[in-house]
Every structure is written in structure tokens, then in C-alpha cells.
Amino acid sequence: MIGKEELAMRVALFPTCVNDTLYPDTGRAVVKLLTRLGVEVDFPMGQTCCGQAHYNTGYRHQAEPLARRFSDVFGSDAYDAIVTPSGSCGAMVRELYPRMGERARAEGRGDGLARRLAPVVPKTYELTEFLVDVLGVTDVGACYPHKVTYHPTCHGLRSLGLGERPARLLRAVKGLELVELPGAEECCGFGGTFAVKNPDVSAAMGADKVRHAESTGAEVLCAADNSCLMHIGGTMARLRTAVRPVHIAEILASTEEEPLS
Amino acid sequence: MTAAGGTVHWAADADEANRIVTRLVRETGETEVVKVKSMATQEIGLNEALEEAGIRAYETDLAELIVQLGADRPSHILVPAIHRNRGEIRAIFAREMGRWGRPAPDGLTDSPRDLAEAARLHLREKFLRAKVGVSGANFMVAETGTLVVVESEGNGRMCLTLPETLISVVGIEKVVPTWRDLEVFLQTLPRSSTAERMNPYTSTWTGTTDTDGPRAFHLVLLDNGRTDTLADEVGRQALRCIRCSACLNVCPVYERAGGHAYGSVYPGPIGAILSPQLRGTASEIDASLPYASSLCGACYEVCPVAIDIPEVLVHLRERVVQGGEVTRRGVKVTLKPAKGHAAERAAMRAAGLAFARPGVLRAGLRLASRTRRFHPRTLPGPGRAWTATRELPKVPAESFRDWWQRTGGGKDDGRGGK
Numbered sequence: 194m195i196g197k198e199e200l201a202m203r204v205a206l207f208p209t210c211v212n213d214t215l216y217p218d219t220g221r222a223v224v225k226l227l228t229r230l231g232v233e234v235d236f237p238m239g240q241t242c243c244g245q246a247h248y249n250t251g252y253r254h255q256a257e258p259l260a261r262r263f264s265d266v267f268g269s270d271a272y273d274a275i276v277t278p279s280g281s282c283g284a285m286v287r288e289l290y291p292r293m294g295e296r297a298r299a300e301g302r303g304d305g306l307a308r309r310l311a312p313v314v315p316k317t318y319e320l321t322e323f324l325v326d327v328l329g330v331t332d333v334g335a336c337y338p339h340k341v342t343y344h345p346t347c348h349g350l351r352s353l354g355l356g357e358r359p360a361r362l363l364r365a366v367k368g369l370e371l372v373e374l375p376g377a378e379e380c381c382g383f384g385g386t387f388a389v390k391n392p393d394v395s396a397a398m399g400a401d402k403v404r405h406a407e408s409t410g411a412e413v414l415c416a417a418d419n420s421c422l423m424h425i426g427g428t429m430a431r432l433r434t435a436v437r438p439v440h441i442a443e444i445l446a447s448t449e450e451e452p453l454s
Numbered sequence: 455m456t457a458a459g460g461t462v463h464w465a466a467d468a469d470e471a472n473r474i475v476t477r478l479v480r481e482t483g484e485t486e487v488v489k490v491k492s493m494a495t496q497e498i499g500l501n502e503a504l505e506e507a508g509i510r511a512y513e514t515d516l517a518e519l520i521v522q523l524g525a526d527r528p529s530h531i532l533v534p535a536i537h538r539n540r541g542e543i544r545a546i547f548a549r550e551m552g553r554w555g556r557p558a559p560d561g562l563t564d565s566p567r568d569l570a571e572a573a574r575l576h577l578r579e580k581f582l583r584a585k586v587g588v589s590g591a592n593f594m595v596a597e598t599g600t601l602v603v604v605e606s607e608g609n610g611r612m613c614l615t616l617p618e619t620l621i622s623v624v625g626i627e628k629v630v631p632t633w634r635d636l637e638v639f640l641q642t643l644p645r646s647s648t649a650e651r652m653n654p655y656t657s658t659w660t661g662t663t664d665t666d667g668p669r670a671f672h673l674v675l676l677d678n679g680r681t682d683t684l685a686d687e688v689g690r691q692a693l694r695c696i697r698c699s700a701c702l703n704v705c706p707v708y709e710r711a712g713g714h715a716y717g718s719v720y721p722g723p724i725g726a727i728l729s730p731q732l733r734g735t736a737s738e739i740d741a742s743l744p745y746a747s748s749l750c751g752a753c754y755e756v757c758p759v760a761i762d763i764p765e766v767l768v769h770l771r772e773r774v775v776q777g778g779e780v781t782r783r784g785v786k787v788t789l790k791p792a793k794g795h796a797a798e799r800a801a802m803r804a805a806g807l808a809f810a811r812p813g814v815l816r817a818g819l820r821l822a823s824r825t826r827r828f829h830p831r832t833l834p835g836p837g838r839a840w841t842a843t844r845e846l847p848k849v850p851a852e853s854f855r856d857w858w859q860r861t862g863g864g865k866d867d868g869r870g871g872k
């Protein structure tokens with residue numbers, strides 16, 4: 194663990210609109226975790242949504258004002274980094290904001306959007322990425338004596354290339370037994386509006402994911418994205434499975450003194 | 455190719471291609487043709503068009519034969535009869551082969567060996583009798599005017615060499631400049647489609663030769679929406695597809711929905727981006743195809759020619775819900791948004807407005823928190839799509855932003871801030 198005095202990092206937290214509204218525990222866990230690691234965390238109050246749902250459903254133009262707002266709120270030089278506990282929102286900023294800028298340019302609207310969004314692109318990090326790559330820690334001093342399996346969500350896995358980072362963090366957690374999830378890399382079937390536009394296929398994918406999680410004998414299925422966990426967890430609750438969903442931030446925030454309730 | 459004795463025809467669309475092929479077959483005086491497995495001829499519905507003109511087209515690829523005898527539709531690019539099991543195939547062969555030619559042997563079992571042998575005997579008769587062959591091509595090499603067919607069973611080789619007349623219908627995107635370029639694809643295609651280092655049969659031909667093979671060769675170059683697709687900067691990458699089917703095999707949606715659900719000869723992720731471009735987004739199925747994906751990106755990861763299928767899907771979603779400029783037959787036209795998205799557009803606009811003003815968002819959140827005890831477990835209308843199989847998340851007593859403000863960023867929180 195790195196001492197506070199070595200780091201004087203100041204980060205802006207983007208819990209995401211989903212976590213802000215539905216999963217505040219995850220946002221609180223990130224605050225607790227980063228603070229423990231000596232990082233100064235700020236929550237810019239002007240933030241709302243990165244625009245991912247709009248963009249991915251075909252409403253790129255409606256996503257643009259949200260992206261501009263995101264950049265205005267988070268682009269300040271006062272922040273060394275922007276941290277988000279969501280692989281898909283992280284991918285939205287890093288991968289799709291530049292693409293939005295390019296498309297605007299291709300539509301003859303000039304460089305304005307690309308320039309406006311540019312400041313936030315390189316300094317936005319998904320939480321596990323920030324911990325491993327920027328802070329350079331894998332042992333975050335957490336304690337979570339449970340059997341856990343990890344689901345790598347699609348955007349974290351394929352867009353951001355999180356790779357082994359989450360597993361390395363989890364393996365360093367005291368008391369945690371990490372078991373491999375069969376078919377881990379297959380999508381859980383959430384896919385934003387896909388979940389309601391193609392509910393049958395989405396539910397079938399979700400049920401398979403839950404079945405795989407159950408087969409591991411784990412108590413907890415963790416992931417770095419609550420959107421996917423909302424779908425997986427909603428399926429688990431309906432199927433009344435023994436395994437339950439927990440965001441990785443909450444596991445990493447948990448300590449012997451203050452265990453995750 | 456012309457110098458080598460071939461004749462080149464241009465077909466702007468499916469109808470024109472079908473007319474050309476029908477005329478060419480009629481000119482030979484024949485009423486039947488043998489076919490090499492070909493996506494392009496499926497795309498234009500050639501068999502049906504020939505049938506109307508009184509010409510019988512016999513599929514000679516084993517899987518296509520199963521589909522044809524079963525009056526069925528293909529469900530996979532590479533293995534069109536993947537939805538059939540051995541028992542079904544046995545029943546189809548026993549029942550149908552006699553009506554199309556040599557009947558299946560008595561006492562046919564469902565062992566793969568017996569089924570393959572029955573198909574061999576049935577097809578051999580066709581190969582030896584047919585005077586006209588119809589094929590597509592996997593590639594065309596521009597520098598020498600050579601066509602290339604890649605296959606596993608050897609039926610293609612028979613169709614390409616035995617008949618007197620050979621007609622090939624090939625999409626214009628299949629051209630590679632040189633043999634050196636071809637080399638790359640001859641390695642890429644089998645590896646990505648069947649995981650073989652090399653496929654069993656690779657046939658190449660250039661026009662006609664005096665000593666062997668067909669006496670007459672016709673190439674029908676098929677556009678059918680390809681030039682228009684090329685005009686679209688984002689969508690054009692779909693034209694790179696070499697039909698390896700790797701994206702189908704890895705797609706969780708294809709795996710569960712099956713190939714027929716895509717309403718086109720091109721199923722799976724590539725179909726979801728190709729059909730709405732080649733056919734347009736006017737029909738209900740074509741407008742829905744861009745949404746037949748969770749955007750998980752597995753297809754992009756395996757695609758040997760790096761088509762960013764999720765990117766094109768999102769691009770086409772935009773076309774469906776927003777309309778926009780597209781090229782149709784070389785002319786720029788502005789599409790209206792597809793019907794049936796009005797409620798969604800309104801919802802997106804409302805969300806956009808709330809997200810533009812944190813105050814509005816916050817008031818909404820507080821209202822949701824205050825009424826959370828009354829939130830139902832199942833929803834009516836479109837919300838049912840969620841609650842039929844999944845619980846709704848519980849709205850928390852306090853949003854993150856309220857907690858942050860109340861506790862000064864967690865600094866004076868009783869419940870585990872700093």
C-alpha cells in the first residue's frame with residue numbers, strides 16, 4: 194500500500210448516472226477506497242450522464258450535449274484523472290468521444306466538438322485501471338473473506354482491455370477465494386436497450402450467465418459495471434439463486450475494521 | 455478475362471442478374487443447371503427465378519442439398535443446414551431424393567457415412583448430366599482476370615470443370631488486385647471459417663481453355679446495393695467481409711436466436727450490418743436488425759478483416775431512428791426516421807433534458823426515492839420486457855449526490871466514509 198504523503202493525486206469521481214441514482218453504495222465504496230489510498234476525491238456536482246445509452250441506441254446527436262457537459266465538468270486541469278467504476282462508461286469517453294468528434298468533422302461541423310472533448314479522453318480511467326496503472330497498486334489493503342467469481346463485462350474486456358487487472362486486485366484481497374467463471378467472456382445479455390428490445394434473447398443470455406456463476410459455488414459474482422450487474426442481479430433475484438452480485442469497488446473497499454455489510 | 459475468352463455482364467440489382475443468368479441458360483437450350491454453393495446467388499434468389507423460367511437448379515454442396523431437398527432456408531453462411539440433425543437429414547433424403555433424381559438407397563441409416571454416400575450417388579448423376587454450371591466466387595484476381603472458389607467437398611470442382619457452360623455470379627467487392635493479395639486471403643479464410651490451415655479444394659480459372667473445362671464462361675458482376683454501401687464512410691467496411699462466418703460462431707445472439715431470425719441469407723452479426731445496407735432500412739426486419747445485438751464486441755474481436763461490427767450497428771441504429779442521408783442507386787437521398795420509435799425518441803429527449811440540468815435530475819431522483827415503497831415489482835407495457843424475467847433494482851433511500859452533499863464528501867458520514 195502506498196502512503197498518503199507519496200501521492201497527492203486529485204481525481205474527479207464519475208460514479209455514472211446509474212450508480213448515482215441506483216447504486217450509491219458503489220460510489221461511496223470508491224470514495225472510501227481511493228481516500229484510503231491517499232487520493233483526494235472530488236465529485237463535481239455539475240455531472241450527469243456520459244451519453245452512452247443515447248449514443249448506443251442511435252441518438253448520437255442527442256448524446257453530444259451530454260458529452261460536452263461531461264467534458265466541461267470534468268476537463269478541468271485541477272484534476273489529475275477522472276475515475277469511473279464502470280467499464281462501459283469509461284469506454285464511452287475513451288473510445289467513443291473521439292469517434293463522436295470525428296463524425297462531427299465528417300459532417301462538416303469542423304473541429305469544435307473534437308477539441309471540446311479532447312481534454313477528458315486521455316485522463317479518464319476505469320477504477321481497476323486507475324488502481325493498477327496509475328497508482329501502481331494491486332494490494333489495496335482490502336479484506337473480504339468470501340468465495341468470489343469475476344465476470345469481465347464486455348466493454349471493460351474488449352473496449353478498454355482491462356485484462357488481468359481486476360483479477361490481480363481480487364487475488365490480493367485478504368481472505369478472498371477467487372474461482373474461475375465458466376464462459377466468463379461471453380456477454381451477460383444486458384446491452385443497454387437490448388435488454389428490453391430483445392428481452393427473450395437477453396433473458397436467455399442472463400440465465401446462462403447466472404447458471405455458470407452458480408456452478409462455481411461462489412457466494413458472490415463481482416464485476417466492474419453495475420449496469421451488467423443490474424441485469425445479472427435482477428435475474429438472480431428472480432431465480433432466487435444463492436450467489437449474489439457485488440460491484441468490485443465494494444469488495445476492494447471492504448476492510449477488516451469496516452467490512453462490507 | 456475477356457481476352458481469355460470469358461464474357462462479362464454487369465447487373466445493377468438482383469432482378470437484372472437473374473434476367474441475365476436466365477437468358478444465358480436459355481441460350482444453351484438446357485433446362486437444368488448444377489450449382490456450386492454461393493451466397494451471391496442466394497442473395498438474389500436465383501434458384502427461384504430460374505424455377506419460374508422452367509429451369510431447375512440443383513444445389514450440389516451437401517448442406518445446400520439438405521436445405522433444398524427439405525424446402526428449407528439456410529441458417530448459417532458456411533454450414534447452411536446446421537439447424538438439422540442426422541435423423542432429420544435421413545428422413546429428408548429418404549423422402550425427397552427420389553423426386554429430384556436418384557433415390558436414397560434402401561435402408562438408409564443416419565450415420566454420417568451413409569448419408570454422405572447417399573448424397574454422392576445422388577449428386578454424381580447430376581454432375582455427369584449437367585451441361586450448365588452456376589457458381590459464385592470467393593475472390594477475383596484483377597491482374598489476370600482469375601476467379602477463385604474455396605471449398606471442402608469437391609462438388610465445386612465438379613461443377614466448375616464438367617459442364618460446357620459456366621456462369622459465375624460474383625459481388626463486385628470480391629476483387630483483389632493481385633495474386634499476392636490473394637495469398638493473404640487464402641490463409642485467412644480457412645483459418646477463420648473452419649480452423650483449417652488450408653481448405654481441401656481451391657479452384658481457380660481464367661476464362662476458357664481449348665483443351666479442357668467449359669467451352670463458354672460468363673461472369674455476372676453483381677452490384678445490388680454494394681456501390682451505395684461503398685458511399686457510406688462508416689458502413690462501407692462491411693464490404694470487406696470474406697464470409698468466413700467466424701462472427702456468427704462467436705455471437706451469443708446468433709447462438710440463441712438461430713440463423714432464420716435474421717430474415718436474410720446473411721445471418722448473424724455480418725447479416726445485421728449487411729442486410730440493412732444492401733436492402734435499405736424500410737422493412738420492419740431490416741430496421742430491427744441493427745438492434746439484434748448487445749454490442750458485446752465478440753464479432754469484432756474475431757473478424758479476420760477487422761470489421762468493427764458494433765460501430766456499424768450503432769451507425770445503422772442512428773439511420774433507423776434519426777433518418778439521414780444515404781445513397782440509393784448512386785443518388786443521395788434523405789431518409790425519414792423509421793416508424794415506431796416516437797416514444798423512444800421522446801424518452802431520449804426527456805433524458806437529455808434532465809441530464810442537461812442537474813437540478814431537474816436531482817428533483818426526479820428525490821421523487822423516486824420518496825416514492826420507492828410504492829414501486830411495483832412488475833411493470834406494464836414495454837417495461838414488462840424487463841420485469842418478465844428480472845427483478846427491478848431497488849431505488850435507494852438517498853442518491854449518491856445527496857449523500858455527498860449531506861456528508862461533505864463522506865467526511866462526516868456515520869456509515870463508512872473516511
Ligand code: SF4
Nearest residue numbers: 695696698699701757
Ligand atoms: S464479418 Fe468478418 S467474421 Fe463475419 S463473416 Fe465477414 S469476415 Fe468473417
